[in-house]
Amino acid sequence: MPSKKSPLINFSPLLTALADGPLSSWAKRLPEQLEQAITIERWGDMPEWQSVLDNLPLIAPTQLDLKQGVTIGQSSDCDDNTRQQLKDVLMGLHPWRKGPYELFGLHLDTEWRSDWKWDRVIPHLAPLQDRLVLDVGCGNGYHCWRMLGEGANRVIGIDPSGKFVHQFYAVKFYAQKQTRGFDKLAPSTDVLPIDVLPLGIEQLPPELKAFDTVFSMGVFYHRRSPMDHLRELRDCLRADGQLVLETLVIEAGLGEVLVPEGRYAKMRNVWFLPSVETLLSWMRKCGLKNPRMVDIAKTSIEEQRSTEWMQFHSLRDFLDPSDDKLTAEGHPAPVRAVFIAEA
Numbered sequence: 475m476p477s478k479k480s481p482l483i484n485f486s487p488l489l490t491a492l493a494d495g496p497l498s499s500w501a502k503r504l505p506e507q508l509e510q511a512i513t514i515e516r517w518g519d520m521p522e523w524q525s526v527l528d529n530l531p532l533i534a535p536t537q538l539d540l541k542q543g544v545t546i547g548q549s550s551d552c553d554d555n556t557r558q559q560l561k562d563v564l565m566g567l568h569p570w571r572k573g574p575y576e577l578f579g580l581h582l583d584t585e586w587r588s589d590w591k592w593d594r595v596i597p598h599l600a601p602l603q604d605r606l607v608l609d610v611g612c613g614n615g616y617h618c619w620r621m622l623g624e625g626a627n628r629v630i631g632i633d634p635s636g637k638f639v640h641q642f643y644a645v646k647f648y649a650q651k652q653t654r655g656f657d658k659l660a661p662s663t664d665v666l667p668i669d670v671l672p673l674g675i676e677q678l679p680p681e682l683k684a685f686d687t688v689f690s691m692g693v694f695y696h697r698r699s700p701m702d703h704l705r706e707l708r709d710c711l712r713a714d715g716q717l718v719l720e721t722l723v724i725e726a727g728l729g730e731v732l733v734p735e736g737r738y739a740k741m742r743n744v745w746f747l748p749s750v751e752t753l754l755s756w757m758r759k760c761g762l763k764n765p766r767m768v769d770i771a772k773t774s775i776e777e778q779r780s781t782e783w784m785q786f787h788s789l790r791d792f793l794d795p796s797d798d799k800l801t802a803e804g805h806p807a808p809v810r811a812v813f814i815a816e817a
């Protein structure tokens with residue numbers, strides 16, 4: 475089993491690109507951070523993930539669509555045996571939570587319809603064209619692809635989950651074939667300006683003040699200190715840059731917030747679920763300008779569900795079987811809202 479970082483996880487082009495721009499100070503310390511982040515000592519499962527990347531079948535895509543979804547290649551780019559091989563290898567990174575992805579006619583039907591979240595968010599954004607974008611807690615990078623599809627100049631996702639980072643680079647391996655010759659052993663440096671780094675937000679340098687748009691989607695309720703999270707996000711933005719915050723809320727008034735003592739919808743590590751008005755007031759207090767709630771939606775069992783690609787329990791199992799307005803613990807069932815503000 476390999477234990478070294480796969481050549482498909484190549485941060486060199488990113489580091490070169492960042493060396494001269496607004497993120498140059500971070501670029502100096504990034505190599506060491508990245509070196510420490512991807513190690514076998516840290517992740518015992520890493521050899522299995524590496525072998526997935528090493529065993530991806532070579533398929534040259536003839537199509538790349540990041541605007542309507544994440545579609546790489548088409549059925550006619552490979553035969554059925556190769557498609558089956560692709561499926562078998564990618565299953566080595568189960569569970570696939572965020573997606574869906576369409577790879578050479580293979581439908582990766584992930585736990586989440588992350589495209590539905592994107593559809594709720596996208597109408598409210600300052601256009602991403604030519605922007606430098608950070609996606610905090612990006613999972614396997616599904617939304618990062620959609621940001622690139624909207625014309626972002628560069629997208630950097632960060633997520634501390636090693637498995638999700640490997641999922642991202644499996645997808646990138648195929649997406650990149652659009653922009654360079656198909657040669658696994660001698661990749662060109664002409665790579666797509668999109669990366670997912672195996673880092674948590676606490677590892678970003680303070681006061682970066684560099685990104686044009688910062689996303690934090692599905693992360694806020696996992697943070698123990700909500701004000702610190704808001705301030706960290708604000709400090710990543712350049713003046714007038716845009717924050718997009720998506721999180722669980724409760725339907726209640728100003729000042730109200732749910733802090734579940736035990737689990738919430740069977741999730742550990744859930745801290746603060748404020749009401750919309752409460753979160754808006756926290757955003758103002760943290761110096762964010764003109765915060766507004768632009769979308770609110772109850773999470774449905776069609777949006778989050780078990781699939782072939784995520785075979786564990788999902789939302790249906792996390793709700794009260796006799797009342798879907800409540801979680802299994804008796805809390806209000808998940809309602810998610812999207813907030814926008816400027817720095």
Ligand SMILES: C[S@@+](CC[C@H](N)C(=O)[O-])C[C@H]1O[C@@H](n2cnc3c(N)ncnc32)[C@H](O)[C@@H]1O
Nearest residue numbers: 572610611612613633634635674675691692693
């Ligand atoms: C609910 S998922 C959200 C994924 C994606 N942003 C979305 O909206 O579909 C939360 C993600 O946050 C990541 N995460 C957890 N702690 C984090 C931290 N300290 N910094 C950045 N991301 C973190 C998790 O690994 C997980 O992938």
